[in-house]
Amino acid sequence: MDDAIMQSSSSTCSYVDKDHSRSILHIDLDCFYAQVEMVKNPKLRSLPLGIQQKNIVVTSNYEARNYGIQKCMLVTDALKLCPNLKLLNGEDLHEYRAASNKIFELLLCWKCPVEKLGMDENFIDVTKLVLDKVKTDNHTLVGHLYNKPSTDCPCGCHSRLTVASQIANEIREKIYSDLGFTTCAGVAHNKLLAKLICPLHKPNNQTTIFPEHAVEFMSTLQSVRSIPSIGLKTTDTLISHKIITVSDLQQVSLDVLKKIFSSDMAVRLKSLSLGEDTTPVKQSGKPQSIGLEDSFKTVSVKSEVEDKFSALLQRLLVLVREDGRIPVSLRVTLRKRDAKRLSSHRESRQCQISPSIFTIASGTLTITDAGQHKLMSIIMRLFNKLIDLSKPFHLTLVGLAFTKFQERMTGRSSIVNYLMNDISVQSVLNLQNDCDTSATSMDYSAASPSSSTTTDLSDGEVEPSPKKPKKVTWIAKRRCLSKEEVASPSKLKVSELRLNSKELEKVSELRLNSRDRSLTPRASPAKDVLSDADTMKDVAEGGHCDDCPSYVDKEVFNSLPDEMQQELKAMWKNPSSSEVARSSSRMTNKSKPNTILKYFVPHK
Template identity: 45%
Template sequence: MDTKNIHATDHSRVIIHIDIDCFYAQVEMIKNPELRNIPMGVQQKNVVVTSNYIARETGIKKCMLLEDALRICPKIVLVNGEDLHDYRQISYKVTTHLQKYSSQVERLGLDENFLDATSLVETKLKSKHENITAKGHIFGNNENNCDCGCQLRLTVGSEIAQEIRDSIRHEFQLTCSAGIAHNKLLAKLVGAKHKPNQQTLLYPNSTCELLYQLQNVVDIPGIGRAMGDMLKNLGVSTIRELQHLNFDKLKFAFGEEKAKLIQNLSNGIDNSPVKSSGKPTSIGLEDSCRNITAIGEVKDKLNQLMNRLMVLVSEDGRIPRTIKLTIRKFDSISKMSNRESRQTNITTSLFTVKSNSIELQQKSAQRLTSTIMTLFTKMVDVHKPYHITLLGLSFTKFLERMNGKSSITSFFRKNVEVQSITNIENKNDLTTSPMECTPFSYDLSGSESEFEPSPKKTKFSKLIAKRRCFEADDCPSPSKLKVADLRLSSAKNVSSDSSDSKNSFSDDNSNSICCPPNVDAAVFKEIPKELQQEVWNDYKREMNEKQEQKLQPVIKKPKTNTLLNYFLKN
């Protein structure tokens, strides 16, 4: 067997793809049951983004223009779905629920989840060997069996999928569809075969049949418009054509990596793992608008967005450290999606952290607004006429708050019973090297073995835990908890241009990191290099501020919680 196809016969996993039926519409029908028996759609601006199945019977499709939808189905009742808040909340509840079945649950949008059920299946097979019957539809006519045992595993997978769908229905009154197969691609494709409130099982021997039912290469998830266009230029439009296209031609067009990826996909081969999603890495809002031409309108819209955004941040519970402003300029007819964005770091001290919420006091809100407007002027010359058709704000680089359930103490308690997704760290995140982690997610993230910290990190974690005891541990009043919500990365905050960590080291004439005189040298020695850097930067900044205050004794700067404070000797 040649190495290219070494995975073609690997059917060792059982993947379940769960797709909540017309998700937004279902949520709206839960909120208002009167919508259940009439054609209804969810509207965002001029688009009906989804609809219930009654409306679909009349010919309404996803993402249909309002005009067309009304023409096809004049009776359709439309609900505004521009604020995704409720959808988002229910979506995360469903994902959290799914995590009871497997630690590997990957979100895709708000309405889809992949679940790796392999170990669940193995467990089930050990205790049960009779009455194993496929649940739901089976795709294709299964003539030749595969002898690797996948048949049995996938069959058990279909039983599990049925259980999961039943439980989602009972817990949330939500119907969903599922696909069961040996990889993500196939699970997703086969799940689409029977749609509302059904499930479909694929045995590997029917893979080709499934693939050849697709009309075009862009029907394969992973091949989008850009690649589709390039493939068209290569004379490729069907799956079969992609399967048989000369690999060197494909390689020339896309590079070896991409070429192999998409040709594998065209053969139903997808080795990508189900990646645990954890918390979002960015939280943002957008508002498209007809015609914004005045600076006052811009500020107004941005303030509204910020108010809504703070609700989301507060619910999330982490402190963001960068903000990004996105705009779309009116551009008569050129390419769509011509967005521009600018981002900058922000001080965590902007946020007032209470036990139950995160807020922006007025002064902070004003400061934030002004930094956002600075970003705006980097993209728009406000002295000339302009025309903005979209404004968006989003937060990234979150700092974990180390209290409550996600605290380090609960980490050591090994309290691993199905945590809510909002408390789960990216423990499977292999893309982030330890040195790139923020200091306070450092000890919680990147632990490869389920929930056990690796030996190296334990030492550091214990140090942090000890220090925490000094400050707040025994009396977690809101004011004390605030001490734990540290203000970090002063150096990055000071420099207005976002710079790499490499660059931010050299913002002073002294590049070397020292232990500040007021910090316990033994502790300092044990913490990671980057953390040392932060502490040292805090110290330097404090010294600089003292200098400034000597020059301007009138100005009183509010005392901030710095990382340095955290490590100060008593």
């Protein structure tokens, strides 16, 4: 099987059994950081320019690269190669992020899936767009072609990729005309080949590769580390088995790889070495987290750490303001220096934060000085959990990140906050016409303003549904006592759902009297039976309140339904029997019809 695939490096398309249906573009910005600075200041275009972060030149323009300056070179070494090198500080990524977002938004205009890969790279799946255009005649490939084929592939991929090269050229011209950035592009039938072929003719150019030349092209890579998704540890493992180049990986048998790695990993490595990749282009959305980090040689004083966090927070709030979403979770990251281990390791803690810290003014997310002070308190509290201040510590990195967001506002003036705090409104909305006393609470998809900010939760719920107040259930039950049909919630009056002060006083006095009587010595069972018989006789007569206690308003009593009057009279004559009946009912777990005691006298 492997031999058959290896033969596909010839000019004929011999692996027609593979899927070539997709058309993938990889768009890469030329010397991105440097180009952002050159677009801002065109005078820098003719100068050797380097972007400095700490003591490293992270990138440079092509004028500087002509002097031999490379990425991540020390500033001192770069200045030796090019004494007239113009250095600009690039530690603040704000303008670079803004430029990246503009490019991403422009790419979305082609109505195709766009997947961001860092700030300066994007994948675009133009398969559907190609299928619409390939039907027309006279297609000419734009840019460079990796190795010309002698025959066409039966599946028609050559024509599709030719059309894709035209689309890539249109996209690159649009980026330059609208934003002023030059780009390079790779055109292939999968993401792996599109990315690897993209830089072949840098800068400001593009290259297309047909499927039958995948194995040949991959064999030219001098290190297995050149393949995306093969990390340092995997590379070291392969090198330890004398698999150094991609060609070595192509030639080694799958059985040998399965002895080194898991079966799935072995198959994956083999496929990558042959230029095979089936991963889809996933449409990118807003980032799941927004964070910043600051590295340094060492910091061992709490006040210095607080200054570092404060500076990071100010920069992070700018990014959050541009994002527009409301953060509800904050993460603190530290990198400690361990002298014994002679290595660094990271630790992090995160917790929920209340969205009420942020406000929206004129459509813009803002935060007050008090809100920033509250965030700093949370940050330092998390720091104290990560560091034992009673012992010396040495940090080489601090980081802050907002890790969860919500799209809507729940501040003091929001409708959600109003509904959560206004009991009367909640009680109206929770009523049901069928008198369902087990009505569920409203489903709020917003965090409560009183959400805890001190609990460490990695994946905790940040938008809990508030508990329904007990008063809501009580009012709903009281409403169900009426035999009349419940009106529409919009027509109900809140005042009708509440007890007035006189009624509350009577209920309170009724409870106290019932409890006092329950403490009196219980009569003998025989006497209880006689009392119950007398009570039932009086209850049967009904409609009078001659035996009502002095604290009962007769007018109110007579307005109650007959069942309530009878039960109240029975309770007044023998309160202990009512307690026994309720206790017996609970012990037997038998359902009991609604009674006045169920609502006015608490269960014990």
